Every structure is written in C-alpha cells, then in structure tokens.
Amino acid sequence: MKLGTRIMGAGFATAALMTAAAMVSPVDAKTRVAVGATETISSHNPHGDSISMGYGIWCQVYGCLGFFDFKTGSYKGMLAERWEIDKKDPNVWTFYLRKGLKRHNDGKELTSADVVHSFWRMKNDPQSRQTQNVKHVAKTEALDKYTVRVTTKKPTAPLLEFLFDRVMITSKDLYDKHGSKIADRKHPWGWGPYKLKKIEIGQRIVLEKDPGNRWASKSMPDELMFRVMREAEQRVTALLNKEIQIAQFIPPHLASRIAKSKNANLVPTSSVELMFLAMSPKHKPWDNATLRKAVCHAINRDAIIKAILKGQANRLDAPIGQGQYGYDPEAAKKMKVEYDVAKGKALLKKAGMVGLKVELHTPVGRYVNDKQVTESMIPMLKAIGLDARLKTPEWATLWANVQKGKVPFFYMGRGGVVDPSPAFAQYFETNGSPRIGFSNANVDRLLQKERATFDPEARKKVLNQAFAEIVKHQPACFMWRHKLLYGIAKNVSYKPTPTGRIWGYAISVK
Amino acid sequence: MLNYITRRVIGTIPVIILISLLVFMLVQAAPGDPADLLLSDEATPEDIASARERWGLNQPVYVQYWKFLVAALQGDLGTSFRYADPVLLMIGDRLPATVELAVVAILIAVFIGVPLGVWAGARPNSWVDNVGSFFGFFGISMPSFWFGIMLILIVSGFLNLLPSAGRNTYGIADDPITGFYILDSLLHWNWKAVWDGISYIILPAIALGTNMLGILMRVTRSSVLEVMHDDFVRTARAKGLSEHKVLWRHAVRNALIPIITVVGLELGTLLSGSIIVETVFSWPGSGSLLIEALNSRDYPLITGTVLTYTFIFVIINLTIDILYAAIDPRIRFDK
Numbered sequence: 001m002k003l004g005t006r007i008m009g010a011g012f013a014t015a016a017l018m019t020a021a022a023m024v025s026p027v028d029a030k031t032r033v034a035v036g037a038t039e040t041i042s043s044h045n046p047h048g049d050s051i052s053m054g055y056g057i058w059c060q061v062y063g064c065l066g067f068f069d070f071k072t073g074s075y076k077g078m079l080a081e082r083w084e085i086d087k088k089d090p091n092v093w094t095f096y097l098r099k100g101l102k103r104h105n106d107g108k109e110l111t112s113a114d115v116v117h118s119f120w121r122m123k124n125d126p127q128s129r130q131t132q133n134v135k136h137v138a139k140t141e142a143l144d145k146y147t148v149r150v151t152t153k154k155p156t157a158p159l160l161e162f163l164f165d166r167v168m169i170t171s172k173d174l175y176d177k178h179g180s181k182i183a184d185r186k187h188p189w190g191w192g193p194y195k196l197k198k199i200e201i202g203q204r205i206v207l208e209k210d211p212g213n214r215w216a217s218k219s220m221p222d223e224l225m226f227r228v229m230r231e232a233e234q235r236v237t238a239l240l241n242k243e244i245q246i247a248q249f250i251p252p253h254l255a256s257r258i259a260k261s262k263n264a265n266l267v268p269t270s271s272v273e274l275m276f277l278a279m280s281p282k283h284k285p286w287d288n289a290t291l292r293k294a295v296c297h298a299i300n301r302d303a304i305i306k307a308i309l310k311g312q313a314n315r316l317d318a319p320i321g322q323g324q325y326g327y328d329p330e331a332a333k334k335m336k337v338e339y340d341v342a343k344g345k346a347l348l349k350k351a352g353m354v355g356l357k358v359e360l361h362t363p364v365g366r367y368v369n370d371k372q373v374t375e376s377m378i379p380m381l382k383a384i385g386l387d388a389r390l391k392t393p394e395w396a397t398l399w400a401n402v403q404k405g406k407v408p409f410f411y412m413g414r415g416g417v418v419d420p421s422p423a424f425a426q427y428f429e430t431n432g433s434p435r436i437g438f439s440n441a442n443v444d445r446l447l448q449k450e451r452a453t454f455d456p457e458a459r460k461k462v463l464n465q466a467f468a469e470i471v472k473h474q475p476a477c478f479m480w481r482h483k484l485l486y487g488i489a490k491n492v493s494y495k496p497t498p499t500g501r502i503w504g505y506a507i508s509v510k
Numbered sequence: 511m512l513n514y515i516t517r518r519v520i521g522t523i524p525v526i527i528l529i530s531l532l533v534f535m536l537v538q539a540a541p542g543d544p545a546d547l548l549l550s551d552e553a554t555p556e557d558i559a560s561a562r563e564r565w566g567l568n569q570p571v572y573v574q575y576w577k578f579l580v581a582a583l584q585g586d587l588g589t590s591f592r593y594a595d596p597v598l599l600m601i602g603d604r605l606p607a608t609v610e611l612a613v614v615a616i617l618i619a620v621f622i623g624v625p626l627g628v629w630a631g632a633r634p635n636s637w638v639d640n641v642g643s644f645f646g647f648f649g650i651s652m653p654s655f656w657f658g659i660m661l662i663l664i665v666s667g668f669l670n671l672l673p674s675a676g677r678n679t680y681g682i683a684d685d686p687i688t689g690f691y692i693l694d695s696l697l698h699w700n701w702k703a704v705w706d707g708i709s710y711i712i713l714p715a716i717a718l719g720t721n722m723l724g725i726l727m728r729v730t731r732s733s734v735l736e737v738m739h740d741d742f743v744r745t746a747r748a749k750g751l752s753e754h755k756v757l758w759r760h761a762v763r764n765a766l767i768p769i770i771t772v773v774g775l776e777l778g779t780l781l782s783g784s785i786i787v788e789t790v791f792s793w794p795g796s797g798s799l800l801i802e803a804l805n806s807r808d809y810p811l812i813t814g815t816v817l818t819y820t821f822i823f824v825i826i827n828l829t830i831d832i833l834y835a836a837i838d839p840r841i842r843f844d845k
Contacts, residue, residue, distance in 0.1 A: 034687030036675075042593045063608055126564060127594045132552040198680075201593065202604070202802070203794040206680060206774045229675050229792050231660055237667040237674045396542035415551065422552060433555075 004053050028221035031509040034494055035242040035502055036235035040228045044184040044199060046119060046168040047128040052416065056501030057205060057226065058168045062190030063110070065095060067165040068418050070323065070497055075160045078215075079110060079169055079191060083160075090155040090454055091138075097146040104189040104210050109446065110169065112142035117172035119150075125180060133166045155452040157459055158325075158421035194215075194224060194504055202228060207504065219508035226502075229422070239264050239487040246494060246502065247487035251368055252310035258487040265490060268483040269316055272324060272498040273415040274423070275367065276476040277360075277377075282437035283408035285353060293337075294347035295479035298384040299377055300339045305480060308372050313480040319467045321481050323498065325419040326463035335471045344384035354385040361391045361410040363398055374411050405434030416499060419462065421451060428470050430466055438475035515832065522824045526817065530582065533816045534575050537809050543567075544591050544807040565591055565809075578813065587817070588810030591702055592803070597814035601796055605818065606689030608788070608795035612780045614711050615719030616773070623649075624769065627730025631765075632757050634697040634735060640817055642727055649724020658717035658790035665713060672709050675792040682706050714791040718783055722776045729772045733765035740764070766837055774830030778823040 014159045041049045046058040059067065065080040077083070079097055086092035101110040119140040136159060139151040152159060169191065174183040188196040193215040194207035207224040209216050227244060229235045235247040236254050240261050248268065250258060279286040279295065286292060305313045314321055318332035348354055358381070362374035374390055381388035391399075394458050401407045417423045426432045429447045430439040446466035453459040473479075486496045494507045545553075545561040566577070578588060587597035612618055623646075630642035666674035673679075678691055683706075684698040692711070695703035737743060738761055746756045785797035792798070796815055803811035 043595070045594065048550075048594060128559065129549055129553075131557050131560075132550055132554055164711060182810060199605070200794065202798060204680060225680060227676060228794075231659070231675075231790060231792070234662055234790070235673045236663050241666055241670055241674060243673055243675070377605075394542075396547055396805060397540075400542040400546045403543075426552060 004172055009280075010251075010284040012176045019335060028496070032223040032225060033221040033246060033504075033507055033509060034225040034227055036229040036238050036247040037226045037502075038228075038230055038235075038248055040202065040226070041199070041205065042201065043127065045125070045127050045180065046184070047125050047130050049128045050132075052500040053226065053502070056499075056503060057207070059165045060192045060194045060207065060224075060504055061188060061196045062168040062170050063101075063192040064165045064168055065115075065163055066160070066255075068161075068499075070130055070202055073323070073325075075164055078165075079115075084455055089169065090157075090452070091152045093150045093152070093159060094143070095148045095150065097148065098214075099146055101191045101214065102212070103191055103243045104195045104213075105187075106189065108171070110191050111145050112148045113172045115148045116142050117175060118167055118169045118425050121170065122167060122177070127180075130166065133162045136162060144379075155454070157451055157454050158419045161352070161419035161422060162323075179297070193220065196270075198455075200395070204228065209504070215356075215453040215505055217505065220504050221507055221509050224502075224504045224507070227342075232478060236487060237491065240358075244380055244488065244508075246491045248484075248500070248502075250485040252312045252485070252489050255485055263490060264487045267486045267488050267494070267496060268312065269486065269496040270321070270323060270498055271415075271482045271500070272417045273367075273413045273481060274316065274417055275313075275411070275413045275479040275481065276316075277479060278412060278427075278436050278476045279474070280405065280408045280437045281439075282405065282436075283477055285351075285356060285358075286408050288351050288353070290347050290351040291353055291356075292474040294344045294353075295353065295381065295386070296337045296348065296474050297340045297344035298380050298386070299477060299479070300380055301479055302339070304373055304376055307399050308376055309482070311481070312346045312368070312483040314483065315480050316478040319424070319470060319476075319478045320417065320420050324417060325421075326460045326467075328460065328464050331464040331468065335468055337471070337474075337477065341383050348385045355387055356385075357387045357389070359389050361398055361407050361485065363395050363412070364392050366395055366410075367413050370411060377411075393473065402435050403433070405437045418499065424466065424470070425451070428466075428475065436475050438473070440469065440473055445467045463491075511832075511835065515828070518831070519826050522821075522828070525824060526820055527579070529820045530579065530813065530817055531575065533813050534578065534809075537807070537812050538571050538744070540807070542807045544809060547806050548808070549690075550590055554610060561734070578810075584815070587814035590808055590811045592806050592811070594809045598811050600799065601818050603689070604794060604796040604799045607691070607793060608781065608784050608797055610690045610692065611711060611714055611718060611784055611788070611793060611795060612777065614715035615722065615780055616777065619716055619718040619722035619726050619776075620773065623726030624730050627727040627769075628734050628757065628762055628765075630727070631731040631734025632738065632761075639731070642731065646724045646727035646731070648724070649720040649727070651724075652720055654717050654721060655786045655790050657720060658714065658787055661713045661717055662790070672713055674713075677707075677710050677794055678703070679710075714787050714793050717790070718780060718787045721783065722773075722780060725772060725776060726769065730765065730769055733768045734761055735760045737764045754816065763837075767834065770833055770837065772829060774826055774833075777826045778819075779821055781822060813827050 006495045039051050039053050041057065044497045046062055061078045066075050067078040069076045079101065080095045081098045083093060083095045097112060119134055119137060121136050122128050136152045136156045137150055138153045141149045143149050146331060171189065174187045178187060183423055193213045194208050197206040197208040197235060199205050199486040202218060205226045209220055209222045210333055231237060232251050232254055236250060239247040240263055242263060248380055255266055258264050279292045281287045300316050305311060305315060317336035320327050360374055360377060364371045371392060378388050378390055402412065416425065425447055427436050428438050428443055430444050443466055446462055446469060450459050450462040450466060453462050484496060484500065488494050491510045492507060493510060524820045544565065545558045549557055549561060566574055581588060589595065589602060590597055593600060626642040626645060630639040633639055662674045663669050682703045683691065683695060684700055687694045687697055692704055692707040695707055742762055743756060746760045785800055786797060786799035789801050800815045803815060
C-alpha cells in the first residue's frame with residue numbers, strides 16, 4: 001500500500017472514530033439541567049466552604065432557615081416559617097420552624113435540636129469556613145420542638161443577612177451517631193428539595209429532586225448538575241453544543257456568540273458585587289482627602305462602561321445600587337461624584353500633589369475585564385496630573401496584601417452585598433478590617449446606629465446618612481456593579497439571581 | 511544490573527528530600543497566606559488566627575518542614591488545608607486521570623511522530639519530509655493552552671464532533687476498578703463508556719501530545735537520517751534486502767536510542783504540561799488539582815503533588831536507563 005493511501009486510510013479511521021464517539025449520548029434521566037459553573041465546593045462538609053455556589057447547593061439539599069427574595073425585595077422563610085424580634089430585648093430573635101418537614105430517605109422530622117446543633121457546628125467544626133456567619137450570635141436555644149431562640153451579642157438588625165441561606169441545617173442525630181465525616185459523606189440527608197446524588201470534587205456535583213418534598217415542584221428539573229468549567233470559552237462552547245443548559249458569567253466579548261445562537265439566550269442580571277477604587281488613608285499620600293476626591297473626579301465611569309464593559313455594568317452613583325437594601329434614588333443623586341477633569345486638576349493642585357507618582361494595583365482575570373478597566377484609568381489619572389502606574393500582581397499575593405492593609409491604592413469588588421451592613425462595617429468602620437484602614441467617628445456612629453435600628457424605614461435612612469458620610473471623605477470611589485451575563489438554553493427557563501446562587505426551584509424545563 | 515538499579519534507587523532518596531525542602535521553602539516564601547485565601551471574605555481576624563493555629567502555620571518553618579518530612583517518610587503527606595482530606599488520598603484519586611491523559615498523548619505522539627520522522631528521514635527533501643517537518647514545527651511551536659482553546663472552538667464548537675470539557679458523561683460509567691476510566695470501562699465490558707471515555711480524552715490528549723509529536727518527529731528524522739549513511743545499512747542493502755526491510759529492521763532499530771531518551775524526558779514534560787491542558791479542558795486530574803492548590807496556597811497539597819511528580823519523573827528516568835540496556839546490548843551498567 002502506498003504511503004498516501006495509508007495516510008488517507010488513517011484519516012478516515014480517525015474521522016469514523018470521532019463520529020462514533022460523538023454519537024455517544026448521555027444516559028436519559030428524567031429532566032436534567034447541567035450548569036457550567038466557575039467555582040466548586042471543596043468537600044462534603046456543608047460548612048467547609050464559604051462560596052456563593054456552595055451556599056446555594058447546600059441550602060437546596062440540607063435546607064436553610066430562609067433566603068432573600070429578589071422579586072419582593074424581602075426575606076422569605078424556608079425551614080423557618082416565621083420569626084420575630086423581642087420587643088423588649090432586641091438581642092432576642094425567635095424562629096418558628098415549619099412542622100411536619102420530612103428528611104430525605106428516612107422521613108425524620110426537622111426539630112429545633114437540629115437548628116441548635118447546626119449553629120454549634122458552624123462555630124466549632126474545625127473545617128468550618130462559615131464562623132463569620134454566626135459571629136453576632138451569643139446563644140442558641142431550643143424553646144420547644146419547633147421554636148429556636150437566638151440571642152445576639154449586640155442588637156443586630158441585619159442578622160438575617162448573616163443567617164438566611166448561610167446557615168445550613170444539618171441533622172443532630174446523624175452527627176451524633178456517625179460523626180461529621182461519615183454523616184456528611186454517607187448520610188447527606190436534609191430537608192431541601194434536592195438530595196445529594198454525587199460529588200466528584202473538581203468535576204461535578206449532582207443533585208436529584210426529592211419528589212415528595214414540600215418545595216419540589218413538577219416543573220423543576222429532576223436532576224441538577226453543576227459542572228466545573230473555569231474557562232469562559234469552554235462554557236460558551238458547551239452551552240452551544242448542548243452539553244450544558246446554563247452557562248454562568250459570560251464575559252462581554254463572548255456575549256455575541258450566544259446572542260447569535262439558535263440554541264441559547266443571553267440573560268443579564270445585575271450583580272450585587274460593588275466594584276470600587278480603594279484609597280487607604282493610613283498610607284501617605286492617601287491620608288489626604290483632597291487627593292482622594294481628585295481621583296474620584298478623574299475617572300470617567302460612563303466611558304469605561306461603554307467602551308470596555310460593553311454596557312454590561314450599572315454605574316454606582318451612591319455606594320450601593322438599585323435592588324440592594326437601603327437604596328434610595330434621591331439620596332443617590334446627591335451623592336453622585338461627577339466626572340470632571342478640571343475639578344480633579346484643581347483639587348490635585350490644591351493638595352499640592354501635581355506630578356505625584358502613584359501605583360494602582362489590580363487583579364487580573366478576577367473581575368470582568370479588570371486589567372483593561374484599570375489600564376484605561378491610568379491616562380485618566382494622568383489627565384488630572386497624577387503620574388500613575390499599573391501593578392498587576394498575582395491574585396493570591398494581591399489579596400493577601402489587601403487583607404493585611406498593605407496596598408494603598410487598588411481596584412476591587414465586594415460580593416454578596418444584599419444588605420450592605422456587613423460589607424460596609426468590614427470596609428469602612430474603624431477596625432472592621434485592615435483592608436482600607438479608614439476610620440471616621442461619624443461613620444462609625446452611623447453604622448453602629450443602623451445595626452441597632454430595627455424599623456426598616458428608619459434603618460434605611462440611617463444607612464443613607466452613613467453612605468453620604470463615606471462619600472464625603474471618599475476612602476473609595478464607587479464604580480459600578482457588573483451585569484452578570486448568563487447563557488441559557490432555549491428549552492430552559494431561568495431568571496438568574498444577583499448573588500450568583502443557582503436555585504433549582506427557579507428553573508423549569510420546557 | 512541489580513547493583514546498578516539498587517544504586518540508582520538509593521541515589522533518588524536525597525534527590526527527593528532535597529526537592530521536598532526546595533518546594534517547601536519556595537511555597538512558604540511565596541506571598542499570600544493560606545488562611546487569608548481560604549477563609550471567607552468576611553472572616554474575622556480571630557477566624558484567620560484560629561485557622562493558622564490549626565494548620566500549624568504559627569510554628570517556625572524548620573519545625574513545619576521537619577514534621578512534614580517525618581510524616582512523609584511514614585507515607586503521610588499531610589492533610590489539605592482546603593479539602594481537609596489526606597493529600598496522598600487526593601493525589602491517588604486524581605493521578606489516574608492525569609496518567610491516562612499522558613498515556614494517550616504519548617500514544618498519539620509516538621504513533622504519529624515516529625512514523626512521520628522515519629518516513630521523512632528516509633526520504634529527505636521529499637514531499638513526505640516537507641509535510642512531516644511542517645507537523646514537527648507546528649507541534650513544537652504551538653503553545654498547548656492556545657492549541658487547546660482552538661480545538662475546543664473548532665472541533666467542539668464549530669464542528670460539534672467532540673465534547674469540550676470534563677472526563678466522561680455522567681451516568682454511563684460503572685464503578686471504578688483502577689481509576690483509569692477507559693481501562694475500567696473495558697474491564698466492565700461497557701463499550702458505551704469506552705467510546706464515551708475516548709470522546710472526552712481525544713482533544714486534551716491531542717493538545718498535550720502535539721508538542722511531543724513535533725519533537726519526536728524531528729529527533730526521529732535526524733536520527734534515521736544519520737544511521738541511513740552508516741556502514742551496516744550499506745551492508746544490508748548489499749545483501750539485497752528490500753528498502754522497506756533495511757529501513758524498519760536495521761535503520762529504525764539503531765535509531766531508537768535517542769528516540770527513547772526523548773520519550774522519557776518528554777514524559778516528565780507531559781506531566782507538567784498536563785497542568786495547563788487539564789485546566790483548559792476541565793480535566794479532573796492532578797494537574798488541575800495542583801493549580802487549585804497553588805491558587806489557594808494549600809501548602810501540603812502543593813508539596814505533596816510536586817513530590818509525587820518528582821518521584822514519577824525519577825522513576826521514568828530510571829526505567830529509560832534500564833531500557834537502554836535492553837535495546838542496545840553494547841550498554842552494560844555493571845562495568
């Protein structure tokens with residue numbers, strides 16, 4: 001046989017093999033929705049991670065006390081039917097559990113002992129990465145079979161932000177009988193609408209609907225699978241190939257591939273992650289408020305959103321935006337910092353810092369087009385007279401240094417801001433964390449006051465006063481919230497949530 | 511021969527200890543604290559301090575290293591900070607996927623690269639040589655991450671022929687026996703799973719093996735070109751053997767030594783190359799595990815994985831040295 005014939009033969013054989021391989025189709029389950037996810041949980045322990053996707057998965061398996069409903073803009077009970085705050089002592093919260101909730105596989109009823117155990121485990125499990133969620137809780141007691149009393153250390157109005165969809169309710173009896181490792185791996189039974197079918201760390205997590213469950217509706221997929229796909233190209237290709245039905249976090253430059261496709265739709269949702277430019281006053285020259293104000297006037301956020309983020313972001317006029325707790329459009333208008341080069345120049349001149357050398361630190365690949373965004377800020381800063389340079393350290397290095405308060409000027413995001421209280425206490429209250437190192441007595445007073453104000457309207461007012469005070473001193477320029485783009489197969493209906501959690505109850509297969 | 515093997519095995523021990531020290535120190539010297547990276551954004555300074563205490567990070571580095579070394583000599587590579595599982599167990603779970611990928615990549619490289627090189631070497635400056643050289647240079651110069659993404663875009667995206675990510679389709683495989691998916695499916699006589707495994711492995715294996723294919727093609731070509739002018743080839747021709755027999759029975763056998771050396775060396779490169787390719791294709795092997803460990807500064811997992819790679823590399827080199835003797839009777843190690 002001649003060489004050319006052999007090569008052609010080998011080519012045909014390869015093509016035949018590839019076609020045969022391509023014909024292998026997945027085993028037909030009932031209805032299955034696969035999600036191409038960017039992150040994954042690292043263990044069977046429901047308290048072993050503190051990532052958005054993990055909270056969403058475990059809440060659907062074990063069940064959680066409740067969650068924030070973005071449709072109504074309020075908290076909704078799940079395992080807890082209702083809750084109340086003691087009128088005499090605002091430290092005392094009482095949660096009333098739903099009666100008759102049956103656990104997967106053995107039908108054991110949910111009781112307050114399970115809830116008390118879960119709070120204890122979150123605090124004491126050596127693997128727990130969720131201790132911060134119960135840091136305000138001093139004591140948890142079972143008042144009767146279905147009633148739990150939670151006592152806080154200080155009055156904490158935003159307590160539900162810490163507890164709802166973050167405290168997974170695991171079984172006390174299974175833990176006592178088997179210990180955490182066996183209970184989590186062999187008996188991951190809960191009261192949520194999905195049972196845990198399989199975890200292959202680094203590859204996929206498979207949930208199976210518990211048909212008899214209170215929250216398991218017919219329209220929900222019978223199987224919900226989370227496949228780890230960190231590369232955006234891969235998620236888009238897999239969606240268009242019908243390997244997955246939901247692709248998380250599509251970067252703007254790939255959006256058109258989905259928009260043009262016959263198989264999938266592009267669905268945007270506003271993220272609750274605040275993007276900001278932080279200037280730490282504990283480092284010179286950033287202790288100068290006039291310099292900080294000059295920087296905020298220098299950044300043309302609209303131009304960046306249009307040119308670099310392709311319109312896929314919502315500008316922040318106030319520290320928070322539409323849909324986040326406490327947002328007031330009227331107050332936001334007053335807080336808006338205009339793009340004004342002349343004003344920036346004048347302020348910089350007033351501060352006596354024209355020609356000052358500064359280094360802007362940015363993560364690369366952590367946020368949408370982060371490097372390009374910050375690259376575009378360099379000429380903007382130069383335009384007001386700052387000699388700015390961009391620094392792009394590896395994420396692990398940058399984040400560790402930011403957490404230690406070693407980075408004076410950086411671009412960053414703060415995710416999960418539904419109720420802004422925890423995030424603003426962390427970044428802008430004295431000793432909240434070393435990250436920005438900002439300290440102001442008025443801001444401290446207002447943030448403490450909002451945490452102790454239980455009337456929602458009064459609390460929103462105090463929150464806005466705190467925001468105005470922060471904007472006045474500008475330890476950070478608030479930039480935008482990215483629009484999270486999801487690719488969703490046309491045979492699937494799903495409205496993504498701003499937190500990035502994926503709820504099976506919100507998915508239906510057409 | 512036995513003496514030689516014993517000497518080489520004993521010689522690997524200080525190499526592995528030295529590398530463990532080097533990796534341990536480098537990882538510790540890298541900026542970024544595991545507690546900062548692994549705990550939540552909302553973790554309090556107390557949470558961070560408690561994690562550091564629990565993971566032994568408050569102890570001096572030499573104490574940490576000594577404890578690690580003593581445990582490692584007893585077969586315990588520690589417990590992952592992030593996954594809270596024994597490192598050895600985790601590597602054991604993920605390594606078969608990497609080895610499976612590397613083996614298929616080698617098969618692709620050897621079965622395409624060597625014949626191409628032989629044909630090109632036997633017919634210098636012919637069209638076969640030109641085509642072979644093109645593939646050779648293409649393979650050598652193509653970055654695997656870029657080539658991987660191109661394969662995903664073209665073969666999975668445009669042609670829709672093969673899956674773009676992962677190792678298998680959920681629900682097809684039987685229970686694992688060896689951890690090697692295709693082999694296990696064969697052992698279970700589950701042909702659907704075999705095809706499924708092949709369909710998932712083809713693209714990452716091509717992305718991983720193309721570089722080796724290029725190098726093998728070039729080395730084989732020059733090696734064959736060299737031996738084709740040797741006296742024994744002239745003798746074989748003078749005996750009246752066909753050109754096919756001269757090439758495959760005499761020339762290629764004598765050209766094998768440099769080829770085997772390159773295969774051995776490239777096997778190590780394949781393991782490190784798999785780190786990138788596994789990430790691009792979401793292949794759940796030890797390479798992607800190492801990337802995750804590096805990103806979260808999971809010290810025990812980083813050290814354990816690198817040591818395992820080192821160990822494998824040393825074993826491969828030893829095997830290659832022993833193979834020399836089997837292939838070329840002139841090489842004797844006992845002298």
